[in-house]
Amino acid sequence: MTTEAIAFSGQKSETDWVAANWLATRRSRKIAVCFIAIFSLAQCGLGWERIYAQPIAELIPLLAMILFWLCFVIFGSKFASKFVARRAWRNNKLMRLPVHGLISEVGIDYAVENVSTNKFVWEHFGHYREAEKLLLVFSAPNQFLFFSPKFFADDRDWQRFRAVVAGKLPSK
Numbered sequence: 001m002t003t004e005a006i007a008f009s010g011q012k013s014e015t016d017w018v019a020a021n022w023l024a025t026r027r028s029r030k031i032a033v034c035f036i037a038i039f040s041l042a043q044c045g046l047g048w049e050r051i052y053a054q055p056i057a058e059l060i061p062l063l064a065m066i067l068f069w070l071c072f073v074i075f076g077s078k079f080a081s082k083f084v085a086r087r088a089w090r091n092n093k094l095m096r097l098p099v100h101g102l103i104s105e106v107g108i109d110y111a112v113e114n115v116s117t118n119k120f121v122w123e124h125f126g127h128y129r130e131a132e133k134l135l136l137v138f139s140a141p142n143q144f145l146f147f148s149p150k151f152f153a154d155d156r157d158w159q160r161f162r163a164v165v166a167g168k169l170p171s172k
Contacts, residue, residue: 010151
């Protein structure tokens, strides 16, 4: 790993923010789907005697209802997540300000233009999540620093940044 600091500078877009929120809440959606699936199976299990005694044609509405709720949670969460993220984007002016800073072996210097400058050591962070053109560094659940390849001077700096983060934090 390199000891040379990596500079970054950029500004999030609404599209970036929606994608970051989708990535950040990935685990919550999986938990919700599992909860609905377990609840649905429990309903089937509790009513097994009643279900077993029924002709298959009468079970179709029950199975349709279970399928409906699973689809509702899976697809509804995408819509709700985008809606909430866009609303937060429109209502939070600080989120839209440019950021800049340095990434080093010690940590991340992260400055929001004309507002604040923070120095984080790697121990302040718990984990990171990564998508193709997005990397989130989490300090707490739903609390993260946002990084995009467009924040870096070139692809080499982006790859170096990804390598430093991967070497310092676990991926979740």
